[in-house]
Amino acid sequence: MSQPHVFKSIAHGVKDHGVETMFGLMGDANLFMVDSFVRDFGGRFVPAAFEGSAVLMAAAYARVSSRVGVATVTHGPALTNCITALTEAARAHVPLVLLAGDTPVDNPRHLQGIDQRELVQTTGAGFVQLRSPATVGKDVARAFYRAQVERRPIVLNMPVEFMWETAAYEMQVLDVFTTPGGVAEGEVLDNAIGMIASARRPLILAGGGAVAARAQLVKLADRLEAPLATTLQAKSLFNDHPYNIDIFGTLSTPAAYDLIAQSDCIVCFGTGLHDFTTDRGKLMKDKRVVQIDADPTAIGGGMHPDAALIADAGLAAETITYWLDEAEIPASGFTRELDTETLTAHPAGTARAEEGFVNYVHALERLEEALPKDRVLVTDGGRFMTEVWCRVSAPDPRSFVSTVNFGAIGLGLQEAIGAGLAAPDRPVVLFSGDGGFMMGGINEFNTAVRLGLDLIVIIANDSAYGAEHIQFVDRQMDPSLTQFHWPSFAQIAKSLGGDGVEVRSDAELETALTALRDRKGPFLIDLRLDPMDVPPMRI
Incomplete structure (x- = not known):
C-alpha cells in the first residue's frame, strides 16, 4: 500500500x-x-x-x-x-x-x-x-x-x-489520567480535617475545577450544615439547593457578603482565589482557609491557605466526609441561622430612565423572565457584564461561558458560536457591550448567520467605552473622548443576514421580547442606555 x-x-x-x-x-x-x-x-x-x-x-x-x-x-x-x-x-x-x-x-x-x-x-x-x-x-x-x-x-x-511528504501512519492515542489516585494522608490531611471539624460557621466554595464534583460537595455541605457558594467560573453549580448563596466575592448579594464575613472557615475546591473572589483578601481575613485543587500551581496563587490538599475535588470531599463521620463530629448548625429568602436577592431595579433610553437593571430583569430557560449564557467583557452575572441565570456551569479571564473585550460573539455548535439543540444568549461588539462581534455575526445558529445577541449600548467613561465622570472630568456615534446595530444585524431591534423605551423592550419568540435565526437586541445611569462595576 x-x-x-x-x-x-x-x-x-x-x-x-x-x-x-x-x-x-x-x-x-x-x-x-x-x-x-x-x-x-x-x-x-x-x-x-x-x-x-x-x-x-x-x-x-x-x-x-x-x-x-x-x-x-x-x-x-x-x-x-x-x-x-x-x-x-x-x-x-x-x-x-x-x-x-x-x-x-x-x-x-x-x-x-x-x-x-x-x-x-x-x-x-x-x-x-x-x-x-x-x-x-x-x-x-x-x-x-x-x-x-x-x-x-x-x-x-x-x-x-x-505536507506533501509521505510516511507510514500509525494510530497513537495516549490514555489520559485526569483524576489523582488518592488524597494525601497523614498530618496534612489531619490538619485540614481538624480545621473543618472545629469550625462553627464553615462555608463550601467551589470553583471551575470542582464542577464535576457537585454531588460530593453537596453531601459534605449537608453533613456540615454549611452554606454553598461558587466562583464566577462555576456559576449555577448549586442551583436549587436551599443554602446556595450564589457567587462568592465582589459579586455577592449584600446578605451573602455579610454571611461570608460571619463565617470562620472557607473550604475551597478548585478555585485559584483571585482578588475578585476574595475581595482583595478582605473576605478571608480572620478565617481558616482550606484549599483543595488537582492543580499544584493553583495552591497559594491568590492567597496563602492555612491548609492545602493536592487532590481531585470529589475524592477529597468524600474523604473529608468519611473522616467526619468516623470521628462523629457534630454538624455546625450554621445553616439553621440563615434567612434563605435574602441570600441570592440582589436589589431590585427601577423602570426610570431618561427619554430615549431604557433602564439597564430593569431590562435585565425582564430578559431573565423572557429569555429561553434552556439557554447557554455567554458574556463578553466590560462594564456591563457584572450585572448580567448577578441577574441572568444559566441552567448549570457548562451552560455559562464568560470571556473575562484576560480582561479583554470583543471575544464574546466568537465564543457564542462555539457554544452554539457544542449545544446545537439549545439557544445561545450573548450579552456584549457596544465597544466589544464593534471590536470582535460584527465580523463574526455573519458567521453565525451562515451556520444558522439560534443565537440571541443583547448589546448594552451606551455609545461609549463605559469603564473609561465612568472614571472620567467620577473625577469630574470631561468624558467625551470615550464616546462614540456607532451605526445602528439592529440595522447591521439585518444587513448581515440576521434580524435586529433597537430598544429605547420600555414599550419597545416589550415589542422586542415579543419578536424574540418568533425569531428565525441570529437575533440582536440593541439596548440603548444612558452612559450616566449605568450601575458601577463590582470588580
Whole structure:
C-alpha cells in the first residue's frame, strides 16, 4: 500500500482522537490538512472570519461539550492574530489543540517567518513540534494528551514543507489520567480535617475545577450544615439547593457578603482565589482557609491557605466526609441561622430612565423572565457584564461561558458560536457591550448567520467605552473622548443576514421580547442606555 501524505496523516490523527468539529481559517500551510479532515474523514470544518475567532470558538466548544477543542490556522500573521485568544483560553484552563502551519525551515527569510515557540510561550499555552513525517501520529497524540492533562491550549507546529511528504501512519492515542489516585494522608490531611471539624460557621466554595464534583460537595455541605457558594467560573453549580448563596466575592448579594464575613472557615475546591473572589483578601481575613485543587500551581496563587490538599475535588470531599463521620463530629448548625429568602436577592431595579433610553437593571430583569430557560449564557467583557452575572441565570456551569479571564473585550460573539455548535439543540444568549461588539462581534455575526445558529445577541449600548467613561465622570472630568456615534446595530444585524431591534423605551423592550419568540435565526437586541445611569462595576 502507498504511504499517505503528511497532511492526510495529521487529519487522520485528529480524527482518531474523536474530533468531529474543527474551527479555523485556511492558508498555505494547513489547507490540504483541512480538506482531508473533511473529505477523507468526515469531519466538519467551521471557517471563521478572523484567526483569533477560530481559537475562541474552539475554546467555548470545549467548555460546553467537555471535549478537547480544535482549531487550525496557517503561518505568520495567522498565528499572531491568535495571541489574545490563546491567552484567554490558557487562563481559562481550556483543553484545546491549535494546529498551526509554519514557514519552511530552509527559508529563514520567508516573509511570514516567525519564532512560533517564543510567541506561543508568552500566552501561557504549550507548544509541540511536529518533528518529522514519520512521527506524525506520536506528535498529534502528544498535543492532545498535554491539552487534557495540562488543561490549557497546545499549539502543534506543522512545517509546510512536510505536507506533501509521505510516511507510514500509525494510530497513537495516549490514555489520559485526569483524576489523582488518592488524597494525601497523614498530618496534612489531619490538619485540614481538624480545621473543618472545629469550625462553627464553615462555608463550601467551589470553583471551575470542582464542577464535576457537585454531588460530593453537596453531601459534605449537608453533613456540615454549611452554606454553598461558587466562583464566577462555576456559576449555577448549586442551583436549587436551599443554602446556595450564589457567587462568592465582589459579586455577592449584600446578605451573602455579610454571611461570608460571619463565617470562620472557607473550604475551597478548585478555585485559584483571585482578588475578585476574595475581595482583595478582605473576605478571608480572620478565617481558616482550606484549599483543595488537582492543580499544584493553583495552591497559594491568590492567597496563602492555612491548609492545602493536592487532590481531585470529589475524592477529597468524600474523604473529608468519611473522616467526619468516623470521628462523629457534630454538624455546625450554621445553616439553621440563615434567612434563605435574602441570600441570592440582589436589589431590585427601577423602570426610570431618561427619554430615549431604557433602564439597564430593569431590562435585565425582564430578559431573565423572557429569555429561553434552556439557554447557554455567554458574556463578553466590560462594564456591563457584572450585572448580567448577578441577574441572568444559566441552567448549570457548562451552560455559562464568560470571556473575562484576560480582561479583554470583543471575544464574546466568537465564543457564542462555539457554544452554539457544542449545544446545537439549545439557544445561545450573548450579552456584549457596544465597544466589544464593534471590536470582535460584527465580523463574526455573519458567521453565525451562515451556520444558522439560534443565537440571541443583547448589546448594552451606551455609545461609549463605559469603564473609561465612568472614571472620567467620577473625577469630574470631561468624558467625551470615550464616546462614540456607532451605526445602528439592529440595522447591521439585518444587513448581515440576521434580524435586529433597537430598544429605547420600555414599550419597545416589550415589542422586542415579543419578536424574540418568533425569531428565525441570529437575533440582536440593541439596548440603548444612558452612559450616566449605568450601575458601577463590582470588580
